[in-house]
Amino acid sequence: MEYISASQFAQKYGISERTARNYCAKGKIEGTFLTGKTWNIPAEAALPKRGKKKVSPLLSALRDQKDTGMKGGIYHRVQIDLTYNSNHIEGSRLTKEQTRFIFETSTLGVTTENTRIDDIMETVNHFRCIDYVIDHATDKITEAHVKQLHLLLKTNTSDSKKSWFAVGDYKRLANSVGEEETARPEEVHKQMKALLLSYYSIECPDFDALLDFHVRFERIHPFQDGNGRIGRLLLFWQCLQTGIVPFIITEDLRLFYYRGIQNWGKINGYLRDTCLTAQDGFKALLDYFGIKQ
Numbered sequence: 001m002e003y004i005s006a007s008q009f010a011q012k013y014g015i016s017e018r019t020a021r022n023y024c025a026k027g028k029i030e031g032t033f034l035t036g037k038t039w040n041i042p043a044e045a046a047l048p049k050r051g052k053k054k055v056s057p058l059l060s061a062l063r064d065q066k067d068t069g070m071k072g073g074i075y076h077r078v079q080i081d082l083t084y085n086s087n088h089i090e091g092s093r094l095t096k097e098q099t100r101f102i103f104e105t106s107t108l109g110v111t112t113e114n115t116r117i118d119d120i121m122e123t124v125n126h127f128r129c130i131d132y133v134i135d136h137a138t139d140k141i142t143e144a145h146v147k148q149l150h151l152l153l154k155t156n157t158s159d160s161k162k163s164w165f166a167v168g169d170y171k172r173l174a175n176s177v178g179e180e181e182t183a184r185p186e187e188v189h190k191q192m193k194a195l196l197l198s199y200y201s202i203e204c205p206d207f208d209a210l211l212d213f214h215v216r217f218e219r220i221h222p223f224q225d226g227n228g229r230i231g232r233l234l235l236f237w238q239c240l241q242t243g244i245v246p247f248i249i250t251e252d253l254r255l256f257y258y259r260g261i262q263n264w265g266k267i268n269g270y271l272r273d274t275c276l277t278a279q280d281g282f283k284a285l286l287d288y289f290g291i292k293q
Helices: 006-013 017-025 057-068 074-089 096-105 117-136 143-154 185-200 207-220 227-242 251-263 269-289
Strands: 033-035 038-042
Touching: 006 017, 006 038, 006 143, 017 038, 057 074, 057 117, 057 227, 074 096, 074 117, 074 227, 074 251, 074 269, 096 117, 117 143, 117 227, 143 185, 143 227, 185 207, 207 227, 207 251, 207 269, 251 269
Parallel strands: none
Antiparallel strands: 033 038
16 A cells, blocks of 8 residues: 655645644544654545534535436536536537536537537536535535546546646646736646635635635636636535535626636726626525525
């Protein structure tokens, strides 16, 4: 069996080394042992779960409907709306009706034009990403979680066949957003670790804290591609985790959303107002389905 140190375990899960050592000392990580003063931790050991966290009515409904395969409820609506809009922002040519057909029947439905295989695969994969977020919504987000979302999103796409693309791992080549520079590949791990530590140092993250995390994530741009969709999935995760009403950026808000990200730190109201408008739409959905938040 392969073992790692407390420092490596802490780095893997975005916690302090002191916390990792305390987990070992209290027997919360199975299979650990001391060699001198050094803890040896099984490389595949999971992060210990903390006390049971309160689950919001929305998250409870999403989990119940996901597990039972219920059609036509809030889970069904989130899968289609979030997947269609997030993929559409990034250039997918699939219609909302085609997205719905893929989710409901695993077929594309009627089409009169050529359809990109990647659009289909990334739609199917995005459904899996949402399931992953729902399953892990009460877990503290780690770098391993972020990479897993990217792996799920890009599996079996044309990008996954490119040796330099690094599906499920941080980028290997420098990239940019328009003319804006992003973190260089060798800086990504350090900046992502700092981002997660900074976010989880906030005792009760508010709406602006989530938006700030999102903007900082997009400015790091940790992956070769898929950063926008991963960032919005993380936002949805954080909303479920904090009890903040989620929101979905729709086509009519896309340009305002981009403007908000670009101006965050100078005029925060641009992004805040855009996301609050999107949140009003989601609140209407919750009211329709009778889900209290």
